[in-house]
Amino acid sequence: MPPMKRPLRLLLAASAAAAAPAVADDAVFAACLTELRGEAPSRGVNTAAFDTLTQGLAPDMAVVGFLDAQPEFTTAIWDYMAGLVDEERVADGQAMLRKWAEVLAAVEARYGVDAATVVAVWGVESNYGRNFGKRPLLQSLATLSCFGRRQPFFRGEFFTTLQILKLGHVAPDRLTGSWAGAFGHTQFMPSTFMRLAVDFDGDGRRDLVDSVPDALASTANFLADAGWQAGRPWGIEVRLPEGFDPAQAGRRKRRTLDEWQAAGLARADGSPLPGGEETAGLILPAGPAGPAFLTLKNFDALFGYNAAESYALAIAHLADRLRGAPAGFHTPWPTDDPGLSRAERREVQQLLIARGHDIGEPDGVLGARTRRAIADLQRQLGQEPDGRAGRRLLDWLRNPD
Template sequence: MSLRFRSVALAGLLLSTGSAAAQTPAPPVDTAAFARCMAGIRADAAKAGIPAAAFDRLADVTPDMSVLPLLDSQPEFTTPLWDYLAGLVDDERVADGRAKLAEHRALLDRVAAQYGVDAETVVAVWGVESDYGRISGKRPLRVSLATLACNGRRQPFFRGEFLALLKLMHDGDLRDPDTTGSWAGAFGHTQFMPSTYARIAVDFDGDGRRDLVDSIPDALASTANYLKQSGWRTGQPWGYEIRLPTGFDTAQAGRTNRKTVADWTTRGVTRLDGGALPSGDTRAAVIVPTGAKGPAFMVFRNYDAIYSYNAAESYALAIATLADRLRGGSGPMTAWPTDDPGLSRAQRRELQTLMLARGHAIGEVDGMIGTESRRAIQSEQRRIGLSPDDGRAGARILDALKAGR
């Protein structure tokens, strides 16, 4: 899955910001070009074991060109980290995650015994990817992937995903041809891409079918299997928040710049909470995702396994932070380097309620900051005199409106 074009359905919805990409008009459909493309894929489908009749039935779709502007608007790469984490790792998601841990304890213990991945990490992936199965994407997968297979950037990649999807449907893993997911083709409780589904998914409930859409056992076990296949090391931490020495050279930081813990210790790096670091010969990296003034972390092999699920620093930190909080931790202790912190979902709903009270037609109070909410925020920022008037949902505009400004 470790590709930039894998989309996190939940993050995309919660962190929708009315970006330029979201407002870019979709290009027109070139029906003839799409038909030629599908004819070429039809030949590849036969080689993949999809009979012509099955392909003709499953690939009979009309392209949805509205997915193309989304290629460059993934929230992991376009949203400030403090906003990203505030919405994905909030008190609500922690409470819900702890409830899921209790509800599925026996299942998660069996998953941990077979794959060696702790329950909190598996549930954290579930929570970030789909809010524990509540939000998994509403776009028809066949339509989105057929469109991307024939239009825009990375057509070869999406062609492979489209064929993998059709094969899953033809083979019976997916029984509903109208299965929905994210705009880029990720779907199910933990948002697998079709090719990853074909390679990694497991039948953990024993019904003879790998079902990551309707089977929680299959979805959670498949997630653990993915992390195991990505190099997860049982019983080891993903990382720790650390204190950097004065004058630390941030050029030494970066997930791929590995040194031994002994080397980092010699350079003056220590755990922020005063605890002990792993043995000195353990290899680790130091990351400073928002610069030297923000939180810093020492990360190990399990962080890389999480990162491989969706190759973005913000995503990996969201999973790791939520897992820590599910274990009873508090998340990063160092403040993010901003004077306008991000908002939790409850705070975003509060902000939307205040906007409605001021006469802004933003639609439903749902904690999802879309185009209309952004326009309303921008209008209030200008009225109050807050700069920048960028329509961002942050603590400054919420505090100002709560104070009656």
């Protein structure tokens, strides 16, 4: 996935929504489209196709605001994990494993990536096809090609999108996605699509929007290309020895399992680590007081899909849950105010609405209006107005007296 998408995994789902859109300059956009039209033939798109596909295109300046927005706050790892790996997503994922068992078995046979991992990516990226994103890709990418930062990057994605449409892989009216251009069941950027998407259902098109088999196989192909090792774990939760220096941690600071064992690390339950010359990095998502993990090559493959350690850990843990692992980790998160599942976040929203706050429909997404309502309530209670919804807030809303 491209760099522009990656940081969003560290934020609440709608953190950029508060950004004020830039003001459109139609003359600048028209001149930019003319420039892009002249460049199109050298990018594999003839002028006639360019004219047809861009007819009536207007800028969507909101995406420039998202690009330049400063996040209001980053998400604590326990909030991030609680929202992405909850009982609802596990149950839905197990249903998808059953529904698509035959396809997933064929995918694993061809690419060597197990069904639980592929379905975990699907669940996190689009909630199993429920959340594709609603912005027309051509409009978003054309706008970002003409305004804001990183125009050369987005121009490449824009021309690749034109190629996808010209080749007929996805119908123009179905090509919607995120503001930055990711689309489909497992949210490929256009350039990633052209490089790694596959036609698994045999209809002659690589369609990540309307073909679940194509999307699942393409995801497995991505992970295989990133170095996925069939039959190997992603990592090991570990216990740190007393006095361990956290400066030794880092996904890229790899040591052999023998060396980690000699440094005093053990499995989280206290049993010995497996030995050997396989190398692993150590990550401490919440610092040395929280869960610790030795990460192996399959974790790096997940990291390659979306370059954030929190994202890779969510995929890895969801995949483990789909295989039957218990909720949570052996070592708890170092907080006295745990994060909330999506069902609990919807309950927070429902209780805020009952108190007269106008936040829209309760959807479990803690967007700007929900955070403002929480911050207002926190001020009334004499608390720091950080807009965060955690266990203590939910308990108070349930029993305010």
